[in-house]
Amino acid sequence: MSEERKDPAGEPEAAFFDAERPPDGAPPVAPPAPTSAPPRRRWGAPLLRRSPVFSFVILAVAAWLLGSFWPDVAYFFSAREPIDLGGPGAYHLDRAQENRLVQARGDLVDAVAVRDARSGAERTVGRLAGTNLLVDRPGRGGPPVFEGRLLPVAARDPYGEAARLIADRGVSLGEGWRVLRDGDRPRRGWLPVLGAAMLAALIVLNAWSLLRNAVTRREASR
Numbered sequence: 001m002s003e004e005r006k007d008p009a010g011e012p013e014a015a016f017f018d019a020e021r022p023p024d025g026a027p028p029v030a031p032p033a034p035t036s037a038p039p040r041r042r043w044g045a046p047l048l049r050r051s052p053v054f055s056f057v058i059l060a061v062a063a064w065l066l067g068s069f070w071p072d073v074a075y076f077f078s079a080r081e082p083i084d085l086g087g088p089g090a091y092h093l094d095r096a097q098e099n100r101l102v103q104a105r106g107d108l109v110d111a112v113a114v115r116d117a118r119s120g121a122e123r124t125v126g127r128l129a130g131t132n133l134l135v136d137r138p139g140r141g142g143p144p145v146f147e148g149r150l151l152p153v154a155a156r157d158p159y160g161e162a163a164r165l166i167a168d169r170g171v172s173l174g175e176g177w178r179v180l181r182d183g184d185r186p187r188r189g190w191l192p193v194l195g196a197a198m199l200a201a202l203i204v205l206n207a208w209s210l211l212r213n214a215v216t217r218r219e220a221s222r
Helices: 011-020 052-076 157-167 191-220
Strands: 101-105 108-115 122-128 133-138 145-150 178-182
Touching (some): 052 191, 108 157, 122 157
Antiparallel strands (some): 108 122
């Protein structure tokens, strides 16, 4: 009588299939259903789903700050060719355009010493002889040629004290006095531009958040 041979290598495989096979009389066991992968989270979704009130407040503050940055940004990108305002006896102040690079020549009179509010550097504020144009220049003294930014009227408030001191010397500046900040030229100082770019990004992000919330509420109300 021949003896049945067993394959040692096949025993683990047979045992594996026996373990998977249901007992006699038991219903077959269905394989587990494949689980679907969780949906990918879109970048920025929690940020866009935040409170509309919060988004509106951030949008309003960013827009207000961007408005305060705008004159500096506009001057940064303005023309680098100065507007010539002339010299003694032939001034052309009617050509003056605020927030532009201008040039003027003449004597600086009724000068007072001031300090820059941002850097603390010493500066001199004086009146261009024969005009009501104030010149803010670095340090003391220098050639009688001034080239720089003609500040907007809204930005002349920091020079109110200097204008008062000059007026106390018997000089009538009137209401239309302007300030030429000598040495300030376009394409210098990137900080306002970078700040404006960040604020613009905040405005776009929060405006999109408000729009997204409005669309979501409208779909939910249907």
